[in-house]
Amino acid sequence: MKLVIGGSTGFVGTELVRQALSYPAITSIVGIGRRETPVPPGSVDDGPKLKSVVCENFESYPDHVRKEWENADACIWTIAVTPMKLKSLPWEEIVKICRDYALAAIETLAGVPRKDGPLRFLYISGHFAPRTRSEIVKPLNDHGLTDLALLRGELETQILAFADQSDGAVVSCVAKPGIVAGPGRDLPVVPGLPKIELRDIAAPC
8 A cells, every 4th residue: 555644744644654553454654745745653664664855845746746646546635734834834834834735735646647446535624624604613712713614624525526526536534633732741621521632543444
């Protein structure tokens, strides 16, 4: 199985790489990010299985990225703006990072050569991300996260719709974890928001 990990140098992406390296069914890993994807501490890449792909433009993927994505069986997409960084970026940039990058990725992956079977695309969203305004919950308003959550909910709908319209070429799904806990992370308690350990969110099915 060839797996593409979008955001492979991030908090969740690094754990995905670590577990994928130790999972025999995954024979090839393509980590994509703005910088090199290292082998995580404590992991060994004897294959080597991990291919690091540095990309500067996540809206229009260049040929060298498309080449590395050929024959990919699955993609896990983790790239997004975290709530902590929300105020440091203009809204237009947030939309690009949280929505446009993922849509460009699934469209590109669906268009590159693949030997057989559908492309499986997993988008990691957020627990409270509403797909309609009627689903907005109080904690989003309390913490000023309503627009970001709606954006991610909109992307969920688009990712699922893309697969529905692909005539079976793409299978997509959405994960909606709560707060991701890990070593050394001091996390707030938000009413109604569940917590999941990093090792569990990245665990192979």
